[in-house]
Structure formats: structure tokens, C-alpha cells
Amino acid sequence: xxxxxxxxxxxxxxxxxxxxxxxxxxxxLNRYFNWLGYKSRVFINGNYRREIxxxxxxxxxxxxxxxxxxxxxxxxxxxxxxxLIQFLKNGGDVGILDGTNITRERRLQIESDLKQSFNGIQxxxxxxxxxxxxxxQNNIRLTKINNPDYCNVNSDEATIDxxxxxxxxxxxxETITDDENLSYIKTINVGADIIVHQVYxxxxxxxxxxxxxxxxxxxxxxxxxxxxxxxNVDDRVGGDSDLSELGEMYADKLADFxxxxxxxxxxxxxxxxxxxxxxxxxxxxxxxxxxxxxxxxQLKTLxxxxxxxxxxxxxxxxxxxxxxxxxxxxxxxxxxxxxxxxSYLDLISRIEPVIFEIERSRQPxxxxxxxxxxxxxxAYFHQNEIPEVPTLDIPLHCxxxxxxxxxxxxxxxxxxxxxxxxxxxxxxxxxxxxxxxxKQKSFIDL
Amino acid sequence: xxxxxxxxxxxxxxxxxxxxxxxxxxxxLNRYFNWLGYKSRVFINGNYRREIxxxxxxxxxxxxxxxxxxxxxxxxxxxxxxxLIQFLKNGGDVGILDGTNITRERRLQIESDLKQSFNGIQxxxxxxxxxxxxxxQNNIRLTKINNPDYCNVNSDEATIDxxxxxxxxxxxxETITDDENLSYIKTINVGADIIVHQVYxxxxxxxxxxxxxxxxxxxxxxxxxxxxxxxNVDDRVGGDSDLSELGEMYADKLADFxxxxxxxxxxxxxxxxxxxxxxxxxxxxxxxxxxxxxxxxQLKTLxxxxxxxxxxxxxxxxxxxxxxxxxxxxxxxxxxxxxxxxSYLDLISRIEPVIFEIERSRQPxxxxxxxxxxxxxxAYFHQNEIPEVPTLDIPLHCxxxxxxxxxxxxxxxxxxxxxxxxxxxxxxxxxxxxxxxxKQKSFIDL
Numbered sequence: 001x002x003x004x005x006x007x008x009x010x011x012x013x014x015x016x017x018x019x020x021x022x023x024x025x026x027x028x029l030n031r032y033f034n035w036l037g038y039k040s041r042v043f044i045n046g047n048y049r050r051e052i053x054x055x056x057x058x059x060x061x062x063x064x065x066x067x068x069x070x071x072x073x074x075x076x077x078x079x080x081x082x083x084l085i086q087f088l089k090n091g092g093d094v095g096i097l098d099g100t101n102i103t104r105e106r107r108l109q110i111e112s113d114l115k116q117s118f119n120g121i122q123x124x125x126x127x128x129x130x131x132x133x134x135x136x137q138n139n140i141r142l143t144k145i146n147n148p149d150y151c152n153v154n155s156d157e158a159t160i161d162x163x164x165x166x167x168x169x170x171x172x173x174e175t176i177t178d179d180e181n182l183s184y185i186k187t188i189n190v191g192a193d194i195i196v197h198q199v200y201x202x203x204x205x206x207x208x209x210x211x212x213x214x215x216x217x218x219x220x221x222x223x224x225x226x227x228x229x230x231x232n233v234d235d236r237v238g239g240d241s242d243l244s245e246l247g248e249m250y251a252d253k254l255a256d257f258x259x260x261x262x263x264x265x266x267x268x269x270x271x272x273x274x275x276x277x278x279x280x281x282x283x284x285x286x287x288x289x290x291x292x293x294x295x296x297x298q299l300k301t302l303x304x305x306x307x308x309x310x311x312x313x314x315x316x317x318x319x320x321x322x323x324x325x326x327x328x329x330x331x332x333x334x335x336x337x338x339x340x341x342x343s344y345l346d347l348i349s350r351i352e353p354v355i356f357e358i359e360r361s362r363q364p365x366x367x368x369x370x371x372x373x374x375x376x377x378x379a380y381f382h383q384n385e386i387p388e389v390p391t392l393d394i395p396l397h398c399x400x401x402x403x404x405x406x407x408x409x410x411x412x413x414x415x416x417x418x419x420x421x422x423x424x425x426x427x428x429x430x431x432x433x434x435x436x437x438x439k440q441k442s443f444i445d446l
Numbered sequence: 447x448x449x450x451x452x453x454x455x456x457x458x459x460x461x462x463x464x465x466x467x468x469x470x471x472x473x474x475l476n477r478y479f480n481w482l483g484y485k486s487r488v489f490i491n492g493n494y495r496r497e498i499x500x501x502x503x504x505x506x507x508x509x510x511x512x513x514x515x516x517x518x519x520x521x522x523x524x525x526x527x528x529x530l531i532q533f534l535k536n537g538g539d540v541g542i543l544d545g546t547n548i549t550r551e552r553r554l555q556i557e558s559d560l561k562q563s564f565n566g567i568q569x570x571x572x573x574x575x576x577x578x579x580x581x582x583q584n585n586i587r588l589t590k591i592n593n594p595d596y597c598n599v600n601s602d603e604a605t606i607d608x609x610x611x612x613x614x615x616x617x618x619x620e621t622i623t624d625d626e627n628l629s630y631i632k633t634i635n636v637g638a639d640i641i642v643h644q645v646y647x648x649x650x651x652x653x654x655x656x657x658x659x660x661x662x663x664x665x666x667x668x669x670x671x672x673x674x675x676x677x678n679v680d681d682r683v684g685g686d687s688d689l690s691e692l693g694e695m696y697a698d699k700l701a702d703f704x705x706x707x708x709x710x711x712x713x714x715x716x717x718x719x720x721x722x723x724x725x726x727x728x729x730x731x732x733x734x735x736x737x738x739x740x741x742x743x744q745l746k747t748l749x750x751x752x753x754x755x756x757x758x759x760x761x762x763x764x765x766x767x768x769x770x771x772x773x774x775x776x777x778x779x780x781x782x783x784x785x786x787x788x789s790y791l792d793l794i795s796r797i798e799p800v801i802f803e804i805e806r807s808r809q810p811x812x813x814x815x816x817x818x819x820x821x822x823x824x825a826y827f828h829q830n831e832i833p834e835v836p837t838l839d840i841p842l843h844c845x846x847x848x849x850x851x852x853x854x855x856x857x858x859x860x861x862x863x864x865x866x867x868x869x870x871x872x873x874x875x876x877x878x879x880x881x882x883x884x885k886q887k888s889f890i891d892l
Contacts (some may be wrong), residue, residue, distance in 0.1 A: 193624075196640035196658065202803055205658045212642065212651045240786055277783075300792050306752070311786075337723075340686055340757075346746050357648055 008122060009088045010203065011114050013097040015107065015127035015176060018166050019139045021190070021216075022128050024406050026098040028214055029207065035380050036352065037345060038093040043084045045099035048076040055148045059164035064172050081110060085117045101125075102173045104180060111182060124204055125184040126211070127176050132189050136166075143407055187211055213360035216406050221358060221381065222258075222366045223374050223400040226280040227251045227418065232396065237318075238304075238311035242279045250397050250418035251284045255291035257399060257416060257423070258366070268292045270363045274354070276302035276370060285368045296368070301351055304370035308341025333390035344390050348376050355380055378402075381409050454568060455534045456649065457560050459543040461553065461573035461622060463615050464608070465585045467636065467662075468574050470852050472544040474660055475653065481826050482798065483791060484539040489530045491545035494522040501594045505610035510618050527556060531563045547571075548619040550626060557628060570650055571630040572657070573622050578635050582612075589853055633657055659806035662852050667804060667827065668704075668812045669820050669846040672726040673697045673864065678842065683764075684750075684757035688725045696843050696864035697730045701737035703845060703862060703869070704812065714738045716809045720800070722748035722816060731814045742814070747797055750816035754787025779836035790836050794822050801826055824848075827855050 012029060014022040026042045033040035053061070053072050061069045077099055084095035101107055107125065114123050130136055140162050144150070150158035176184050178197060183204070186195040191212050199205060227247030231239045243251065262268045273296040275285035285296040310318050310325075319326040322339075329336040337343035342350070351373060358365050358377075367377065375392040378384070381402050384392060394400070397418050403410040413426040458475060460468040472488045479486035495503070499518050507515045523545055530541035547553055553571065560569050576582055586608050590596070596604035622630050624643060629650070632641040637658050645651060673693025677685045689697065708714045719742040721731035731742040756764050756771075765772040768785075775782040783789035788796070797819060804811050804823075813823065821838040824830070827848050830838060840846070843864050849856040859872040 191646075192644055194640075194642035194645075194654075196642070198638055199640075199658065200637075200806075202806060205655045205806070208640075208658065209651045209655045212645065212654065300788070300795070342746070349746070356651075360646070360648060360651070 008120070008201075008203075009092075009118050010094045011084065011088070011097065011121060011123045012094065012207075013101055013107070013110055013123065013125050014099060015101045015125055015184075016129065017102065017169050017173060018100065018162070019136050019144060020128040020130045021139060021406075022100070022126075023098055023143070024216065025126060025128060025187070025211065025214065026096045027407070029210065030094075030096055031380065031383060032210060032355075033094045034386060035348060035355075037348065037386065039091060040094035040096065041084075041087050041092060042096045042098050043080040043087075045073075045077050045080050045097070048080045049073055050148055052076055052079075055151065057149065059161045059168060062165045062168040064168060077106070081113060085114070088118065088121075100169060102169055104174045104177075107176070107180060107182065122201065122204065123183065124199065124207065125176060125182045127184060127186045129175070129186060129188045130190070135190060139406070142405070185211060190215060209356065210359070213356055215360075215362060217362045218403055218405055219362060220364050221402045221404070222261075222364070223378060223394075223402070224254060224284075224366075224368050224398070225371055225374060225394060225396055226278075226284040226368060227254070228396055229280040231312075235314050236312055237315070238307040238313075240279050243283050246418050247280065247284070248287075250416065251287035253416045253418055253421040254284065254368075254399070255288045256421060257414065258288055259291055262292065262364070265293075267364075268294055271366050272357075272361050272363055273297065273366045273368075274299055274302060274357075275368045276300070276304070276373070278303055278370070281368055281370065288366075288368065299354070301354055302367070302369045302373055305344070305347055305372035306338065306341040308338035310338050310341065334387050344372065344376065347372055348386075348389075351376055374400075382411070383409070454566070454647075454649075455538075455564050456540045457530065457534070457543065457567060457569045458540065458653075459547055459553070459556055459569065459571050460545060461547045461571055461630075462575065463548065463619060464546065464612050465582050465590060466574040466576045467585060467852075468546070468572075469544055469589070470662070471572060471574060471633075471657065471660065472542045473853070475656070476540075476542055477826065477829060478656060478801075479540045480832060481794060481801075483794065483832065485537060486540035486542065487530075487533050487538060488542040488544050489526040489533075491519075491523050491526050491543070494526045495519055496594055498522055498525075501597065503595065505607050505614060508611045508614040510614060523552070527559060531560070534564065534567075546615060548615055550620045550623075553622070553626060553628065568647065568650065569629065570645065570653065571622060571628045572653075573630060573632045575621070575632060575634045576636070581636060585852070588851070631657060636661060655802065656805070659802055661806075661808060663808045664849055664851055665808055666810050667848045667850070668707075668810070669824060669840075669848070670700060670730075670814050670844070671817055671820060671840060671842055672724075672730040672814060673700070674842055675726040677758075681760050682758055683761070684753040684759075686725050689729050692864050693726065693730070694733075696862065697733035699862045699864055699867040700730065700814075700845065701734045702867060703860065704734055705737055708738065708810070711739075713810075714740055717812050718803075718807050718809050719743065719812045719814075720745055720748060720803075721814045722746070722750070722819070724749055724816070727814055727816065734812075734814065745800070747800055748813070748815045748819055751790070751793055751818040752784065752787040754784035756784050756787065780833050790818065790822065793818055794832075794835075797822055820846075828857065829855070 014026055016022050023044065030040050030042045053076070060066060064070065080097060080099065084097055088095050097110070101110065111123055114121055140159055144162050145155045145158040153161070176182060176186065183198045185199060185208060191214060194208065194212055196208055199208065226243065227250035228244045229247055230241035230244050233244050262271060271294055273285070273289065273294055275281045275296045275298055277298045277300045282298060289296050310322070313321070325339065334344045337346065354377065371394050374394045375389050378392055378394060378400065379386065379389045381404055397416050399414040399416065401412040401414065411428045413428065415424045415426065460472055462468050469490065476486050476488045499522070506512060510516065526543060526545065530543055534541050543556070547556065557569055560567055586605055590608050591601045591604040599607070622628060622632065629644045631645060631654060637660060640654065640658055642654055645654065672689065673696035674690045675693055676687035676690050679690050708717060717740055719731070719735065719740055721727045721742045721744055723744045723746045728744065735742050756768070759767070771785065780790045783792065800823065817840050820840045821835050824838055824840060824846065825832065825835045827850055843862050845860040845862065847858040847860065857874045859874065861870045861872065
């Protein structure tokens with residue numbers, strides 16, 4: 001249902017004490033919206049504060065009785081909100097304000113500023129509540145002590161200071177109440193409880209599902225294309241050809257790889273295994289499934305991009321027969337829709353339910369599918385800009401192992417020689433937080 | 447994502463005072479699951495009670511101090527639960543227990559019976575709370591006084607008795623609390639507030655979205671195929687041909703029809719207008735849109751069924767070229783997937799987001815699309831058995847106006863002569879409640 005109500009502006013504002021996963025939720029939602037083709041951006045109060053007041057602020061800076069600091073922080077928050085409003089005015093669809101916003105007064109001010117700036121804007125408040133001290137400690141350890149505020153401080157000191165900072169906020173924390181007349185979602189203890197108040201509309205009700213499925217359990221996601229197909233050999237697009245001889249060899253070696261990756265029967269039985277309904281993918285999956293004694297689920301949703309009337313042609317033939325289409329596709333590979341077929345944007349819309357399914361899984365996920373499909377899935381986790389999607393490198397005979405964590409996504413590429421079974425590993429560690437630290441960005445726009 | 451976790455058994459149990467929309471929610475969920483291809487059934491405590499104790503029970507029968515009646519009602523509830531368990535054991539996927547279940551004791555008994563009968567069953571409790579007396583009165587007027595319990599009583603008497611019945615329940619009503627350790631959704635005042643506790647999983651998190659989108663505002667849904675296309679004239683399937691001359695005439699007359707149906711600018715601007723991305727549908731929609739001065743939204747999701755390699759053939763040619771496919775399709779038109787194309791089951795899965803979009807809309811919806819697509823949409827609202835879907839009559843040059851209400855769906859078919867503009871109306875009133883009353887069914891299996 002891409003394309004619904006694009007004229008509707010949406011502002012999402014977080015609420016909650018520090019280390020309650022507000023930034024995680026903001027980033028995830030931002031990724032989801034951008035991936036779906038909405039123009040979305042996160043505005044982080046904390047980054048404005050760091051930019052303006054510097055990073056050397058200890059917990060005293062967050063004391064509600066420290067009036068100078070209070071004033072400075074309030075000014076930063078206002079700047080973040082003003083930038084969000086400007087972003088929506090300049091064509092943005094979704095603006096996400098990532099801040100604590102723990103007082104009723106602050107929330108009502110923000111709501112009123114937004115309503116005054118836009119006729120009919122939808123605002124949604126997301127309050128994250130967590131009273132499980134283990135989750136909080138873990139969150140501090142994983143994300144906060146590597147935070148730019150603590151780059152010159154050792155981790156024990158940083159933790160103590162951060163816990164003090166939380167205490168400062170607790171003094172003035174007011175949870176959202178119904179009489180504030182806000183549309184809100186409260187997520188309590190990482191989605192164990194969800195309270196939804198006055199939330200209507202297609203996109204907003206999807207946010208509820210999305211948030212319910214979020215978690216930060218680290219589990220790997222394996223992506224692989226089918227083995228080389230007869231059409232790959234002939235350089236033809238579309239079709240439903242079976243594996244080439246080399247492709248069959250890859251299937252065997254891939255099965256060996258997964259067999260080692262999941263050494264016990266218990267670990268094998270945990271795997272969530274998806275493939276498409278196309279011959280080359282089913283054949284590859286069946287070899288893996290039979291070696292591991294597990295069952296793949298065939299989803300039509302994972303079938304390769306439909307190339308319409310170009311089905312079965314080589315690119316040279318397409319260029320000859322449909323020169324204007326060939327040109328158009330060269331210029332806009334993302335939005336180009338094959339006549340009677342699909343575009344990459346269509347694909348993203350088609351595979352959206354698979355993203356929900358992967359997000360919610362706390363078990364390892366294995367997907368054997370196709371180049372264009374895997375480009376879309378990979379881009380979601382790897383946070384690529386959407387225009388990059390059609391050119392992402394997803395080679396044959398390679399397993400991509402992704403392990404998403406709170407602020408980054410670990411990546412390992414395993415190239416498998418289909419003839420010898422020789423394995424070469426390309427490790428790539430994507431520490432997003434470091435990236436934004438070095439650039440001192442005041443917003444995330446991934 | 448059809449086909450996920452089909453081995454997982456799900457039991458959904460309602461909780462709430464009478465006239466809180468429990469049966470409405472049960473029916474809607476049941477329809478949704480069956481339409482998606484799950485085997486789902488509703489077991490209504492009240493129907494068991496009527497079958498066993500008769501329909502002549504006034505409010506005294508519901509007095510918690512009336513021990514004989516209490517025992518009889520409890521036995522009926524047990525029978526409903528046993529039938530639900532049997533249904534799940536015999537291959538059912540989702541069993542819905544539609545009862546009041548307002549005491550903690552009853553709920554814990556049901557939960558324990560279900561857990562004992564199945565390893566790993568997922569149970570979900572849905573409590574409907576409503577303290578808006580207007581909604582309750584309306585609900586009583588629309589559904590309860592036509593209920594078999596009151597077939598020999600006048601409506602004022604019936605209302606009074608029913609309000610007394612509610613009072614009997616109020617004496618012992620205990621809302622679900624967290625210490626009962628149940629997975630639950632509370633919906634308060636028709637979805638204005640939703641509370642979700644310990645609900646995980648793909649299907650269960652979809653139920654939350656689904657319930658959030660439900661409402662009982664009566665608004666029409668207009669379905670029409672495009673005007674006759676060149677391929678319709680040639681009797682060919684697939685393709686992307688434009689309208690025939692007759693098809694163009696239909697587009698004009700259809701525009702006139704809608705222009706009269708929505709006489710003012712305000713009513714026109716309220717219309718939610720969807721069409722597909724295919725030439726014949728866009729052409730028809732553009733004529734309508736330009737006359738009404740509104741904008742259709744083109745959704746690829748609404749494109750006609752993909753007939754794969756049979757694209758552009760006549761049925762005679764398919765029978766000649768692919769005799770075994772032709773035979774297979776004859777036997778199983780629902781599940782038959784055209785080679786490289788789609789089946790009706792694939793279509794249902796593809797258009798599921800459109801159902802969410804229509805369900806949530808409180809404004810009139812207009813859809814100009816294709817035969818197979820409209821068969822699937824129509825079947826959802828008209829409660830057809832899924833195997834009927836591929837043979838439903840959705841003729842050319844006909845507008846189907848559906849107006850869904852709580853327990854039934856009003857239908858009006860407007861045949862438009864594309865040459866003369868002459869209109870003939872076929873009215874068909876589908877009062878489901880009457881249907882189930884005459885059969886005294888103890889479950890709904892629509």
C-alpha cells in the first residue's frame with residue numbers, strides 16, 4: 001500500500017528516561033519509513049546539545065535545579081523541533097524527535113508548536129518505559145558509555161555518571177496521561193506491554209505492529225542467492241530456469257557450510273528458513289534442507305523481480321528491442337517498472353511482510369532467494385540509501401551473514417567456491433554509532 | 447506471508463459484558479482468518495445455551511444467584527470449549543470462543559483446559575470494554591433485540607430485559623489483570639484505547655492492527671471492473687490492452703452514475719478512490735476522476751491476476767497448448783497457479799493490505815479494478831467460502847455497492863448499459879443473523 005496519504009505529515013516524538021531505547025526505536029522507525037520510500041529523518045536533542053554545549057557535560061549538567069544548563073538544554077530542544085518542522089515543510093513526510101520529553105509542559109508545548117505549523121499534522125508520542133534494571137544496565141553498557149559524551153572517560157566512571165544523569169531526570173519525570181489529549185503508544189519492558197491511545201490511520205497502526213515486533217536479541221540473518229542458473233549462464237533475465245551444473249555444486253557446498261554453522265540438531269531446528277517459489281531457489285534450498293533435515297517455507301513474496309515483457313531476454317536484446325525502456329531504466333533503475341513487470345520500489349512494497357517476519361524472529365533466519373529481492377532486504381538492515389538499492393553487490397555463491405544489534409549491524413561475507421568448497425571470508429563491521437560520532441551529525445538520515 | 451507457522455494452533459477467547467461487540471470482533475477475525483486461508487471457526491456460548499436451554503430465557507436466567515441456571519450455562523460453555531478443542535484437533539488453525547468469560551476463575555479454567563489439550567497452543571484473550579452508553583444502546587438496538595432470544599417479544603421489552611441481563615453480569619465482572627498471566631488485548635470504546643499484554647508473534651501482532659482498524663460506521667464500498675477491453679472482445683487472458691469502444695462508453699456512463707451518487711463537492715472529496723496500474727483500469731478511472739474532479743490512487747497491488755506463460759492466450763489456446771494445466775485448473779481453480787503466474791490464493795495474500803485500508807476507512811471507498819481481484823475483495827465482505835472465490839459472478843459493466851454493518855453486509859448491484867446509460871438495479875440484502883437464526887447453528891463457519 002505504498003503511496004497512501006503521502007500528503008499527510010507525521011511527527012513522532014519519543015518520551016522516556018535515558019537508556020530506555022528511545023534512540024533505538026527512533027532509528028528503527030526511521031529506517032522502516034525511508035525503506036518504504038517515505039522521506040523520514042530523526043532529530044536527536046542530545047546531538048544538538050553536544051554540538052552547542054560540547055560533550056564535556058557530566059551529570060550535574062542534567063540537574064533540573066541547574067538553571068543555566070536547563071536553559072541551554074531547552075534552547076537545544078527548541079532548535080531540534082524547529083529543524084524538524086523545517087524538514088516537514090521542505091517535503092519531508094515523517095519527522096522523528098528523539099528526546100526525553102519527560103514533562104507534561106514540554107510535551108504540550110511541542111504538540112502546540114507542531115499543530116500551529118501544520119494544518120492536520122498527525123503527531124504520535126512514543127513513551128518507552130522500562131523497569132527491568134538488567135535491560136537498562138545492558139543498554140548503558142552497549143550504547144551509552146561509547147557515546148561521544150564519554151569519549152575521554154573510563155567505562156566504570158561513565159556508567160556511574162550516566163546512572164546519576166538518569167536520577168536527575170527521574171526527579172521531574174511525568175508519564176503521559178490521557179488528559180494531555182495526545183495520541184500515544186507506551187511500550188513497557190521492550191514490548192511486553194503496549195498501551196495505545198487514540199491512534200488511528202493506516203501508517204500509525206502499522207507502527208504499533210512494528211514496535212511490537214522489535215527486540216534486540218542478537219540473532220544472525222543469512223542471505224544467499226540460489227546457485228548459478230541456466231539463465232545466469234546465458235545472461236538472460238527472468239525465466240524460471242533450473243540450476244546449472246556449477247549451481248548444483250554451490251548448493252552442495254552451501255549445505256556443508258550451514259551444516260557446520262549449526263552443529264547440533266537443536267541449533268538446526270531453531271532456523272527459520274525461507275525461500276521463493278522459483279525452481280533455482282527451491283532446488284538450492286532443497287539440497288540445504290535435506291542435509292540439515294529441516295523444512296524451508298516457500299514464499300511467493302520472495303520470487304525474483306518480475307521483468308514483464310522482457311522475460312527471457314538478454315540485456316543486449318532488451319537494448320535492441322526496447323531502446324527507450326533500456327535508456328529509462330539506466331537513468332532511474334529504482335523507479336523503473338518493466339512493462340507489465342515490477343520496479344525495485346514495487347519489490348520493497350511486496351517484501352515488507354518479510355521484514356516484519358525477520359524483525360520479530362528471535363531465532364536465526366536463513367533466506368535463499370534472488371539478487372533483486374536480496375538487494376532490498378540487505379538495504380533494510382544495512383541502512384543503505386534507497387537509490388543505492390538496485391546497484392548493491394549481491395554476488396552469486398556468497399553467503400551474507402548479518403547480525404543486527406541496537407545501533408549497528410555486523411556483517412560477514414562468506415565467498416564459497418562451488419567447485420572446491422574453499423571459503424574466503426570478508427569481514428565488514430559497520431559501527432554506525434562511530435560513524436555519526438565522527439561526523440557530529442545533528443540528525444540521522446539513513 | 448501466507449503459510450507461516452501453519453502448525454501453530456491459536457485459540458482466541460473474548461471477554462466482556464453483553465453488547466460490547468464481542469460477537470462482532472469474533473466474526474470479523476473469523477472472516478479475516480478464513481479469507482487468508484486459515485481454518486477458523488467461532489464457537490458462541492450463547493448459541494449452545496439457546497440450543498440446550500431454549501430461547502425463552504429472560505434476564506432472571508442470567509442472575510448469578512440462580513444456581514440451576516448457572517450450572518446449565520456453565521455446562522453449555524464447557525461444551526463450546528470442548529467443541530473448539532475438537533475442531534483444533536481435527537485440523538483447525540484458529541478457534542474463537544465467543545463468550546462473556548467475565549470471571550477470573552472461568553478464564554483460568556479455560557486457559558488451563560486449552561494448555562492441557564495442546565502442546566504450545568497460543569491463546570489470546572480479547573476483552574472489549576465500553577463505557578459509552580450511546581454505543582451500547584445502539585448495539586442493543588441493532589443486534590440484540592433481533593436476537594433469537596427475543597423473537598416473540600416487542601423491542602421495548604426486549605431492550606429493558608437486555609439491560610437487566612447486563613446488570614446481572616456486572617455483579618460478577620472482573621476485568622483481566624496482569625497477574626492472571628494471560629496474553630491479552632483490551633479494546634476500549636471501539637479501539638480508542640488498546641492495551642496489549644504479552645502478545646508476540648506474527649499473526650497475533652497482526653490481530654492488534656486489525657482490531658485497531660475495526661469500526662461500525664456505515665460507509666459504502668463501490669466495486670467495478672474496468673470497461674470492456676480489447677482483450678475481453680478477443681476473449682484473451684492477461685495482457686494490458688486498452689478499452690474497446692464499448693468500454694469507453696461504460697467509463698462515461700460510470701462517471702455519470704458516480705456523479706449522481708455523490709451530488710456535492712464535499713461528498714465527492716470524501717471518496718477514497720483506488721485503481722490498478724493497468725491501462726484498462728486507469729483509462730476507466732481517469733474518465734470517472736475527471737468528471738468528479740478527484741484523484742485515483744494507482745496501486746500495483748490491484749493489478750489483475752498474473753497468468754504467467756498463458757498471457758495473451760484464449761482459453762481454447764491454453765487448452766491446446768497446456769492441456770494438463772488446463773485440466774488441473776479446472777479441478778482446483780482456487781489453488782492453481784499459472785506457470786510463472788499467480789493463483790487466487792496468491793491474490794488474496796497480495797491484496798490483504800487493501801482489506802486493512804478499506805476496513806479502516808470511515809469514508810466511501812471506490813475501487814475500479816479487475817475480475818479476479820474484485821472476486822477476492824467481494825468474497826471478504828460477502829463472507830463467501832474461499833473455494834467459491836474463483837467462480838463468483840463479477841460481470842462487466844456493473845457496479846457492486848456494498849455497505850457492511852455489524853452483522854450483515856448490504857448489497858446492491860447496478861447494471862449499467864454502456865450504450866444507453868440505462869440502469870437496472872438488483873438489490874440483495876444479506877442478513878446474516880437471520881440466516882444463522884433459521885439454522886440454529888452453534889458455530890459460525892463463514
